[in-house]
Amino acid sequence: MKERLTAIMIRIASDIRIASRLCALACLLAISLPQAMPVMARGSSPASLGRGVQADFTDVTAEISLPRVIDVGAATSPRTHLSDPHLAAACTKLSAGKTAWFASDADGNVDTGLSVDAYDEGVTILAPGFKYACAPKDVDIVVIIYNESYGDQPALVDKHTLRASPGAGVFYYGLTTPDGQPLQNGQWRVAFYLGKTVLSTGEVVVGGKTSMDATQQAVLQGTIKDLRTGKPVAGARVFILNPGVTIADFTSDARNEAIYAQTRTDDQGQYALWKPLDRNTTYAMLIAADGYKLRGANNLTIGSDAETPVTLDVQIIKK
Numbered sequence: 001m002k003e004r005l006t007a008i009m010i011r012i013a014s015d016i017r018i019a020s021r022l023c024a025l026a027c028l029l030a031i032s033l034p035q036a037m038p039v040m041a042r043g044s045s046p047a048s049l050g051r052g053v054q055a056d057f058t059d060v061t062a063e064i065s066l067p068r069v070i071d072v073g074a075a076t077s078p079r080t081h082l083s084d085p086h087l088a089a090a091c092t093k094l095s096a097g098k099t100a101w102f103a104s105d106a107d108g109n110v111d112t113g114l115s116v117d118a119y120d121e122g123v124t125i126l127a128p129g130f131k132y133a134c135a136p137k138d139v140d141i142v143v144i145i146y147n148e149s150y151g152d153q154p155a156l157v158d159k160h161t162l163r164a165s166p167g168a169g170v171f172y173y174g175l176t177t178p179d180g181q182p183l184q185n186g187q188w189r190v191a192f193y194l195g196k197t198v199l200s201t202g203e204v205v206v207g208g209k210t211s212m213d214a215t216q217q218a219v220l221q222g223t224i225k226d227l228r229t230g231k232p233v234a235g236a237r238v239f240i241l242n243p244g245v246t247i248a249d250f251t252s253d254a255r256n257e258a259i260y261a262q263t264r265t266d267d268q269g270q271y272a273l274w275k276p277l278d279r280n281t282t283y284a285m286l287i288a289a290d291g292y293k294l295r296g297a298n299n300l301t302i303g304s305d306a307e308t309p310v311t312l313d314v315q316i317i318k319k
Contacts (some may be wrong), residue, residue, distance in 0.1 A: 052306030099202025129172025232269020
């Protein structure tokens with residue numbers, strides 16, 4: 001059975017927030033996870049933002065028509081609500097089977113009838129899930145995804161509803177990168193929770209080996225907040241431009257070809273870039289959110305001594 005993924009925003013992210021989702025994880029599971037040292041970026045003066053990180057953020061006055069962002073996708077197979085009380089009485093507990101990684105294609109289709117042991121390099125969709133005999137009521141399934149480049153921190157924490165069903169079904173979570181690029185090679189892990197109970201876990205390898213050398217690259221994550229209130233800004237778009245492309249270049253001609261990586265913040269204002277940044281390379285970073293001034297830096301650089309993932313928090317100002 002093939003089903004097209006419905007695009008929704010990840011909670012780093014994705015962005016498949018992804019690590020990036022520590023606050024959401026603590027709220028959902030009431031557990032404590034180690035956090036990277038936060039790096040605050042504000043004002044217009046040059047600053048060294050944490051060990052080995054440099055960026056000078058200023059407000060951007062130019063108007064810009066931003067290209068469309070493809071958010072992290074998540075979808076489940078259709079569900080039938082329990083309308084027959086006799087059927088509801090017969091189904092008393094949700095029991096998840098072993099985690100499976102379902103086959104997918106470049107067009108965004110997932111085949112829940114076919115599982116794979118590994119994904120080829122260049123895959124754009126991962127689809128972990130599980131089969132179940134029945135679901136007595138609607139429940140929220142917490143999905144936690146790990147990638148080896150984030151260490152023990154989660155790359156993504158999300159919550160998705162599994163609808164009540166009197167019969168057997170399949171629940172899966174479709175993961176894509178925010179910009180539609182191939183997912184990073186290496187080991188991926190997933191854990192499905194119902195409340196604090198682990199329903200199913202599993203792992204898979206993409207491309208046979210990791211594509212990130214931590215001595216040469218680093219993962220960027222963080223939180224976007226309102227400068228005045230300190231509250232997180234949900235739905236803010238975070239862009240990293242290709243080396244050599246400045247914010248002025250991008251605001252005058254905003255094309256997807258100029259973007260190195262992009263994502264969107266979740267309800268907690270958190271973001272995570274799925275594509276690692278090269279160390280000792282200068283990038284331009286731009287943050288855009290409805291009702292706020294554009295904010296960016298042309299000199300984002302991650303040095304050799306910065307620990308990955310790098311946490312970069314930025315405060316933005318309302319118009």
